[in-house]
Every structure is written in structure tokens, then in C-alpha cells.
Amino acid sequence: MALAVKDLLRLATVGSVDDGKSTLIGRLLVDTRQLFDDQMDAVAAASEKRGVGDLDLSFVTDGLRAEREQGITIDVAYRYASTPTRKFIIADCPGHVQYTGNMATGASTADLALVVLDVAAGLKEQTRRHLCIAALLGVRSIVVAVNKMDAVDWSQLAFQRVVDEIETLSRQLGFKSVNIIPTSALLGDNVVEPSRNLDWYHGPSVLEALEASEAGAWEHTTTQGARMPIQWVLRQPGGGRTYAGMVCGDSLHVGDKVTLLPANIETTISAINFGGEPISEATVGLAADVDLAAETNAGRGDMIATGPLPRLVNEIATTICWFGERPLNVGQRLRMKHTTKVAPVRVKTINGIIDIERLDVDESTSLYTNDIGLATLQTANLMVVDDYRSNRVTGSFVLIDEATNATVAAGMVGRASFL
């Protein structure tokens, strides 16, 4: 049976608690027939047991015992949907502020954010916060479901009020593509099927908007050259060595002039392999291995790049989402994982906290749990970085607690354009 070639779109749901994110994802999966009969039966049984009506669609994604008991989303649920030409990876993210780290986990790899908000409540602080984080994380396209239209009697006026709010914020945050759709996830209007109650609306349904948006935006955000952080050195029969890693930014070809960093050795790609077989081009997202013409002693943590080259730094101005339970202070030592390199860092200065409402920076000398702030980090080793705005792979890092190995922060090189 010949199945069509599909591309891959990663999306994250964004929005405040109780605005209906999980219900909308549940509706999307049900109406595109991604759910099997036994899964539907299980959702119906769980709904009945908790006295929430015939079919509470939020139970499709809220799979943990505590989530079902409390009726909230605690951690990201990943769901999958397929149409004839596209595979969707859906990260259904939690809305509560204390689970911001989980929300950022889901949004960090997203091509697109699916924003769900309650038409009657408008843009809540938590939705603004999530949109701000999504923008910081480099999401450039949003599809906004203005939900619970049934509860406002399908009022165009109510919808338009929210549209104005969203458009103002979207302009500030610099989203490239914004698609705002009136929906009722509960009744199914405009999620997959067009609405019969919204005769004044002639735009796409949520699914149509998702199908029309750009896939692979995550890998292709760069405006610079190709990068391959070296993951592992493969020994070849006969004594040679090749360097394995995933290519980002742009493709690498046999014959390309490249620079090995931080050693700063200019050389040429003499061969590319995938899974032990020679190929001529390593496209973005491919986990290949390459051979270099020059003799080098490159290893894990080094980077192969084409121009314009990344920067070599041991002091980095960063934007940080702090998840640690204790505050982040000047002088604190942590471990940084950046591409395939792990290195000790020290907080040199904290340069402020981002005020989500005003999209401005307030002075502060510490960052507390779930704060987003600006900090300058000093690194023990020379780091090879790009600005996050030009490359989401070589511009991102996490900070790790040296004692517990917990991931305590997500960081981005540079500063968002809207600040």
C-alpha cells in the first residue's frame, strides 16, 4: 500500500488553566478519528466515574491519576495525529504557573503554538505569560482558538474584542503568522468541522490552519550557516575517524569548506555517511557523520561550521527561565549543557527580570522560581555560540544543579527582540 510522503509539524498548546486546551486537543483527536474505540471507551468510563458528564474530552490527554482527580494538566502529554500529508506531534502543555518548566519543555521544540483561550475571559495573565515564553523560545507562528463561543451565544462582538487584544500582543511579541479562529471545543465548532453556528466567520477551522502552516520551522530558524556539534567520534575500519552529529542551520555537502571550532581549523568535508553508508549531502535534522580532510583531534563538544561562523566566547549575555526551587544569585556555580558540551559556569551578573505585563525589564539581583530574567554567565571553557534568534540549537542551553543533577534553568543566548 503506497502511503504519501508526510512532513512533520510539531505544535504546543498554550493558554491558561480552564480555558479548554486539553478539551480542544481531545476534540481534535476525536474528530480526526485518531482515537481508537477502546481509548474512547476509557475516556467515557473515566468521565462517568468522576461525574463529569458523558464524555469529558480533557481525559484524552490528562492521563495521570492526579490530573484526573484534580481536573488539571500537570505535565506535558504528547499526542500524535496524522492527515494524508502531515504527521502532527502535539505537546499538550499545562496552564498553571508552577508548571512553567513543563510548558517550556513542550514549547521548546514547537514549530507552532496553538493558543486556546476563553472568549469571555479574554487574554488572562497566564496566557500572556505563555505567549511571551513561546515568543522567547522562538515560536513564530500561532493559531489562536478563541474558545467557548457557545457560552457567549456565538457573539461576533465578543470574539472581536479578544481579537483586538491578541493582535496587539502579537505585534509586540513579533509573531510572523497569526491565525485567530472562533471555536467551541465542547461542541466541535471550527476545530475540525466548520461551525454551523458562526455564519459571520468564513476563515479556516483549527485543523485547516494547522495543515496550512509551515512545517519544520524549528530546524530552519537560522539565518546563518550550517552547524554540526560533534556528539561522538566513530572509528572507521583502517584507522580513520569520522565525527557524528546532527546537522542544523543549513545542509552540509561533500567538498564544503568548513571550520572546526573552537580550534579554528579550516578544512574540507571529505565524506559524509549515514548509518554506515556514504551520502553526498547531510540535510538539516539528519544525524550523520562526516570525515574532514585535515588531521584533527576533534571530539565531543567541538563544532563543525560553515560561515558566517558562530562566536567564541567565555562570557555570555543570556535570557534565562529559572525553574530552581531556590533563587538564582550572582556568584552561583552551575553546570551548563550547550549543544553537546557540558561545562561549568558562574553567574557574573543578573541584569533584571522580565515583566510579562509590560514586556519590559525590571531591576533585580536574584531570579526566583519561574522568573524569566537576563543574566551574564562566565564559562570555564571557550563556548561556540550563536544568538538564539538565529539558531535555536546553537543558541540554547540548560543549567544543571551540580549536586542533584536536576535541570534548573532553560537559557537562550542573547535577548529577545521585543525587550
Next chain:
Amino acid sequence: MTVTPLRANRKTDHLDLLESHAIFILREVVAECERPVLLFSGGKDSAVLLHLAVKAFAPQQLPFPVMHIDTGQNFPEVISFRDATVERTGARLVVAKVQDSIDQGKVADPGLMGSRNRLQTVTLLDAINDNGFDAAFGGARRDEDKARAKERILSFRDVFGQWDPRQQRPELWQLYQGKVNPGEHVRAFPLSDWTELDIWQYIEREQMKLPEIYFAHERDVVLRDGMWLAVGPFVDPRPDEKVERLVVRFRTVGDANCTGAVLSEAATLEAIIAEIVVANVSERGATRADDKFSETAMEDRKREGYF
């Protein structure tokens, strides 16, 4: 040098991206952890995982052993596939037996016909401890179950092997960090974002071998609790059950006494894919008694340290 146009004239599709992502994860964990191991049951998912591991490190040998948690209630076809695959890839096989855990008095003996499914957790955690493994690759997919849908790609386990779904490490971008303190370990799931259909399409594309029981064949079965169980050493027909000889295949492979067959004529990969595209019952719903104990059966087992 001649360059084979392996990928020429073909657009990068979702399978290419899933494959590369999995290879990337395999290499990251091997680079960051001291002693990884790959859990290999002989089922289709772990077969794909091993295939990807071989690709990730080609032309070198696998830099870690593979481990089978052997309940002793296996389908014989799966064990011969396991052994043949291990031999072909040159991997080192570690077998940890549930029977040993029973003999050592660590778990109660459920009897020949009783389910050893839940007992595997003890054997698995002991084997991880005894061998000093700090990372275990598994073939679990997020589309299999609602608890698995919530799990990170690198999933932290404490010294008791427990998973705490409320305290998962944030896992941003593709920055997988697997560092643990002594006694702790991570489970790594490179196939997290694959669906059942992706697995089958990949098997077809890579022309992979699988145990014969995945393909339609004639077998003596009994209908028990809505599932077709294969009559054999671990399933005795009860007095009220009628043994029937039917054409069946298995959609998943677990213990012989809790894995149901599905009625199917699909004898080729092509036919199986066609069947899955239109299936209306999930893979585990159709075939796994171990998930039917309660609403959160998988979450409860995972918290204890299950696969």
C-alpha cells in the same frame, strides 16, 4: 570516492526525521552515561530500537550490551528471533530471569499459568543494580498509553527505580541530560514520538526481519476475557473454553499468557500496514491483559520502575 545517492530524489519525510532524532538520542546517552544497556525483548519496537542503535554507531560495534528480562513465559519464535538478531549484530546479550527472582524468594511464585508481568519490575531493577547500569534504553512509545504520553525521553529514576510523574526534569530542545548520582539511573526512550504506524512503515522501508508471530498464521486459540490467547504451555484451555484453530497474528509481543492475538489475514508487511491504517482498536487495547487491571495500570507499574 563514489557517493551512493541513497537519499537523492527523495524528500526528507517524517520517518527520516524520527530516525535521525532517535539516533541522536542514542548517541547522547552513550556519550553522557557510564554504563548504558538496551532493553531487548524481541518485539517489534525493541527490534527497531536495536536496528537504530546499530546505525547510530556503524561501522563500530555497539558500545553497550542488550538485556532481555526473561519471564520464562515467552513465545518460542520470539526467543529464536532474539538470539538470531543478537548474533547478527554482534551485540552482547545479558539475560535476567524472573525465575531467578522467584527462586531467590524476592517475589512470590504465581504458578506456571499465573502472570509474571508485574514481577518483571523486580528482576529488571535488580539487573540494573547488579550490572551497574546507569541508563537503560527502552522501546516504549508515547502513543501506547496515557501514562507513557506524559514521560520524558530521558526519564529519571531514583535509587528505588521509581518514576515520579510530578517531578520530571524539564527537557528542553534536544538537550538531553542523563547525569545521575550512584544508584540512580535514567530510562531513555528514543522511539517516544513514533506511532505504531511509523514503526511498521519503518520496518517495511528498512526491510527488517521480525518474529513470525507478527504475521498471519494458523494457531489454536481460546477466547478469554475478550482476547484470543494462544493455547500452549502457559495457557491451558479451561473447561468452558472452546479451542479453535484460526488465522491470527500478534500486534504486540509480551508474555504468552497475557498477550492476545488478533484475527487477521495480514501475512506481509504491506498487508499489516494496510490493516493498521484502518484499525479501530488500539494496539495495547486489543492485545494486552496487563493494561486492563485499572484505569491507571500503566502509571502504577511505571511508578514502581516498570519498563
